[in-house]
Amino acid sequence: MKIDSIQNGVVIDHITAGCGMRLYDLLGLDDLDCSVALIKNVASKKMGRKDIIKIDAAIPVNLDIIGYVDPGATVNIIRGGELTEKRAIDMPECLTNVIKCKNPRCITSCEQELSHVFKLTDRENKVYRCIYCETKAN
Amino acid sequence: MRSLIDILDLTPAEIDGLIATACDIIDHPQAYADCCRGKKLATLFFEPSTRTRLSFEAAMYELGGNVIGFSEAKSSSASKGESVADTAKVISCYADIIAMRHPKEGAALVAANNASIPVINAGDGGHCHPTQTLADLLTIWREKGRFTDLTVGFCGDLKFGRTVHSLINALSRYTGIKLVLISPEELKLPSYVKKDVLQKNNIPYTQTTSLEEAMPQLDILYMTRVQRERFFNEEDYLRLKDSYILDPKKLESAKPDLCIMHPLPRVNEITVAVDDDPRACYFKQVLAGKHMRMALILKLLEEASV
Numbered sequence: 001m002k003i004d005s006i007q008n009g010v011v012i013d014h015i016t017a018g019c020g021m022r023l024y025d026l027l028g029l030d031d032l033d034c035s036v037a038l039i040k041n042v043a044s045k046k047m048g049r050k051d052i053i054k055i056d057a058a059i060p061v062n063l064d065i066i067g068y069v070d071p072g073a074t075v076n077i078i079r080g081g082e083l084t085e086k087r088a089i090d091m092p093e094c095l096t097n098v099i100k101c102k103n104p105r106c107i108t109s110c111e112q113e114l115s116h117v118f119k120l121t122d123r124e125n126k127v128y129r130c131i132y133c134e135t136k137a138n
Numbered sequence: 139m140r141s142l143i144d145i146l147d148l149t150p151a152e153i154d155g156l157i158a159t160a161c162d163i164i165d166h167p168q169a170y171a172d173c174c175r176g177k178k179l180a181t182l183f184f185e186p187s188t189r190t191r192l193s194f195e196a197a198m199y200e201l202g203g204n205v206i207g208f209s210e211a212k213s214s215s216a217s218k219g220e221s222v223a224d225t226a227k228v229i230s231c232y233a234d235i236i237a238m239r240h241p242k243e244g245a246a247l248v249a250a251n252n253a254s255i256p257v258i259n260a261g262d263g264g265h266c267h268p269t270q271t272l273a274d275l276l277t278i279w280r281e282k283g284r285f286t287d288l289t290v291g292f293c294g295d296l297k298f299g300r301t302v303h304s305l306i307n308a309l310s311r312y313t314g315i316k317l318v319l320i321s322p323e324e325l326k327l328p329s330y331v332k333k334d335v336l337q338k339n340n341i342p343y344t345q346t347t348s349l350e351e352a353m354p355q356l357d358i359l360y361m362t363r364v365q366r367e368r369f370f371n372e373e374d375y376l377r378l379k380d381s382y383i384l385d386p387k388k389l390e391s392a393k394p395d396l397c398i399m400h401p402l403p404r405v406n407e408i409t410v411a412v413d414d415d416p417r418a419c420y421f422k423q424v425l426a427g428k429h430m431r432m433a434l435i436l437k438l439l440e441e442a443s444v
């Protein structure tokens with residue numbers, strides 16, 4: 001399977017196999033007009049299998065979302081066909097309006113204007129909890 | 139602006155300070171009778187709670203202050219669709235401190251984030267009820283004289299019981315605490331509390347379905363009510379509501395200095411016959427609640443004025 005290299009854009013590499021679609025959704029890539037490739041289950045020496053996302057436009061990507069979904073992923077910025085920058089990914093301490101609290105008893109379930117904010121409470125186990133009701137993010 | 143949303147917002151040293159103030163209030167009530175003269179407490183109760191609301195109001199009156207507020211959502215602007223955030227901003231213009239109860243979890247935090255005066259969480263759904271925990275702690279302090287080296291049994295609804303979660307959180311910061319968790323399978327303490335609080339703080343605990351089995355080892359027995367309002371399914375409530383009923387016979391194997399606590403209101407989980415037992419401390423808890431709320435109001439108003 002061959003996907004053309006990009007001239008100016010973003011490559012999100014080393015995505016844990018199976019996490020690519022979730023990243024695609026949370027990053028809102030479906031709304032972009034440019035070419036976007038989501039490649040699943042690519043053979044990888046390091047990971048066995050991995051997903052890759054290539055975005056053919058120099059758009060800002062939300063690193064917090066990538067850090068939340070898959071902190072092991074790498075973000076490469078491509079300019080003029082060359083790799084010009086590698087962005088470090090870390091799990092964000094706080095996530096705002098990325099995911100929604102699903103607890104029907106949470107105040108966010110009835111107050112539509114409230115931001116959905118989650119805080120990292122357990123880095124080792126990648127646990128995020130709603131700041132309002134402390135429900136664990138799925 | 140300092141508010142109290144969760145019991146863990148207070149350090150153990152601050153809790154010690156509140157207990158010292160509460161004990162001084164108990165000993166010298168007249169010395170505090172004018173401390174809040176000219177100050178107003180707003181009690182914003184979006185769901186009914188006679189006990190907690192009256193406790194806050196009594197606390198403020200005994201400090202010489204005044205009280206405004208509402209006791210149910212339909213008599214507030216919430217019934218017109220006003221958000222908690224807006225309510226908090228509006229009430230900040232009228233009062234000096236807010237005590238708020240709301241059925242939704244996290245509502246008090248929303249209020250605190252938007253108010254320009256201190257907010258005390260008087261219960262946010264099944265989430266937190268820190269002033270009940272303060273009442274519990276003062277009761278334990280006055281009955282036992284310590285927060286260390288105690289075997290504490292929690293009995294009943296440990297799943298939805300916010301008072302249980304808050305007190306476990308508070309006690310987990312002291313040494314020598316052992317917990318006995320007594321509940322039906324369906325109402326066991328949530329695994330995240332066990333993992334994030336008990337295991338994280340190396341608090342030894344055992345789980346059992348038998349109150350009788352647990353009784354002899356307990357220094358404190360914290361009974362709870364199975365709360366109808368926390369169930370989506372009436373059938374589950376009916377099946378579980380009478381799981382544990384404490385009566386004089388069950389107390390025969392208890393320690394002579396056991397401290398029996400309950401956040402109240404009770405339904406039938408402690409029989410009236412237990413009330414005359416000197417080990418019954420649940421009405422003392424009510425009084426402790428008022429004194430701790432007085433101490434808390436004083437502390438938050440003092441910090442707000444700095």
